[in-house]
Amino acid sequence: MTETEIIDNLLQLLFSGHNTTRSVISSIMKYLGDLPEVYEQVLKEQLEISRGKGTGELLQWEDAQKMKYSWNVASEVMRLSPPVNTNFKEAIRDFNYAGYTIPKGWKLRWATCSTHMDPEYFPNPEAFDASRFEGEGPTAYSYVPFGRGPRMCLGIELARLEIPVFMHHIVERFKWDLVNPDEKFKYDPLLEPVKGLPVRLHPRHV
Ligand code: HEM
Numbered sequence: 001m002t003e004t005e006i007i008d009n010l011l012q013l014l015f016s017g018h019n020t021t022r023s024v025i026s027s028i029m030k031y032l033g034d035l036p037e038v039y040e041q042v043l044k045e046q047l048e049i050s051r052g053k054g055t056g057e058l059l060q061w062e063d064a065q066k067m068k069y070s071w072n073v074a075s076e077v078m079r080l081s082p083p084v085n086t087n088f089k090e091a092i093r094d095f096n097y098a099g100y101t102i103p104k105g106w107k108l109r110w111a112t113c114s115t116h117m118d119p120e121y122f123p124n125p126e127a128f129d130a131s132r133f134e135g136e137g138p139t140a141y142s143y144v145p146f147g148r149g150p151r152m153c154l155g156i157e158l159a160r161l162e163i164p165v166f167m168h169h170i171v172e173r174f175k176w177d178l179v180n181p182d183e184k185f186k187y188d189p190l191l192e193p194v195k196g197l198p199v200r201l202h203p204r205h206v
Pocket of ligand 1: 012013016017018020021024083084087088144145146147148149150151152153154155156158159
């Protein structure tokens, strides 16, 4: 590998590993701030996990695997507000799609936002419903926040760990209000709150 390739790879890891997770965490703060009943359910699950730990005992990998409802909430957040809205693939052979012939070698752009709003796979797609991810969850390729196929995100297991662990610590310590309840999010190039999503934190233990 050349020095430039090494630098490119390191930068990709830093960018892919940090900005995506930061974007999801911002959206989780937004949805949990908006939906008190979802916040309460996440809190219930996380307090249950804390009760099984001794004073000062750190969370372990197994604890994160038990955070099923929290991960379902994070998954629904990523369905409605995917951090990455699009990417490209290259056709490795000729194929037909919806009456169009796509020749081998053409670049194709796929999109998370429209895929995630297909009512055939997600009835009432605008509604927030974490139960969509119970059991087997959505059909493969209908839900693609991490992409899919051989070049799917290689950080998915790290994200599956760090996002519910973040949820654990934030709900255990705080409730919060959104300073700008109508704040918009935009892609730049990942999904970001346009005003930085200021929140008012209320400590749970005073
Ligand atoms: C919620 C968090 C994350 C989301 C939503 C996400 C999303 C994605 C998406 C959509 C792709 C493109 C997949 C495709 O084209 O099929 C991707 C690729 C990638 N992601 Fe993530 N990612 C996340 C976290 C991470 C983390 C934590 C790391 C590493 C520490 C990471 C490293 C990568 C790398 C290296 C690739 C390129 C894989 C390849 O080209 O073979 N990602 N990610």
